[in-house]
Amino acid sequence: MANCLAGHARALNGHIINTIEWVLSELMRHPQVMKKVQKELEMLHPVAPLLIPHAANEDCTVNGFHIQKASRVIINVWAIGRDPRAWTDAEKFIPESFVGSNIDVRGNHFELMPFGSGRRRCPGIQLGLTVVQLMVAQLVHCFDWEHPNSMLPNDWI
Numbered sequence: 152m153a154n155c156l157a158g159h160a161r162a163l164n165g166h167i168i169n170t171i172e173w174v175l176s177e178l179m180r181h182p183q184v185m186k187k188v189q190k191e192l193e194m195l196h197p198v199a200p201l202l203i204p205h206a207a208n209e210d211c212t213v214n215g216f217h218i219q220k221a222s223r224v225i226i227n228v229w230a231i232g233r234d235p236r237a238w239t240d241a242e243k244f245i246p247e248s249f250v251g252s253n254i255d256v257r258g259n260h261f262e263l264m265p266f267g268s269g270r271r272r273c274p275g276i277q278l279g280l281t282v283v284q285l286m287v288a289q290l291v292h293c294f295d296w297e298h299p300n301s302m303l304p305n306d307w308i
């Protein structure tokens with residue numbers, strides 16, 4: 152059983168790495184697509200900016216808003232991530248603000264829900280976090296990334 156699980160995990164990781172390699176190869180072959188992806192990522196940091204649509208099981212009131220049974224509910228985590236009522240300097244990239252903070256990404260704090268929250272939150276959260284941390288750590292450890300030519304940081308926006 153343990154072997155079977157380890158094999159499955161290896162295969163899954165292989166799929167992830169293969170996919171990442173193919174994506175990067177194709178992006179290098181198509182610089183205009185790479186630019187488009189980079190621009191889009193810069194604008195939409197959350198992987199799923201609107202989460203997956205859900206439906207209300209029953210009538211309820213959230214924060215003074217009445218939500219009728221069977222309404223389709225779409226959570227805009229992109230907007231929540233930029234809400235000045237939830238974040239200081241909401242438009243700025245300050246990862247240090249999480250040092251010593253009790254806000255996590257696992258759906259326990261509604262200011263930050265990159266994996267959703269509740270019963271239908273992302274079941275791949277642990278794999279997602281591990282792969283992203285590993286990839287980013289490797290890429291940043293091995294290379295000094297910089298803008299090409301004379302491009303300025305604000306040229307992205």
Ligand code: HEM
Nearest residue numbers: 198199202203265266267268271272273274275278279280
């Ligand atoms: C950094 C990586 C990932 C992010 C940011 C992410 C984000 C999300 C989000 C926002 C949802 C919707 C949750 C909601 O609507 O409440 C979701 C659902 C889901 N994710 Fe992920 N995900 C990631 C990686 C993965 C991985 C690696 C897997 C599988 C191996 C996975 C499988 C799923 C599945 C099956 C659902 C649907 C769950 C349901 O509807 O009950 N995700 N994910």
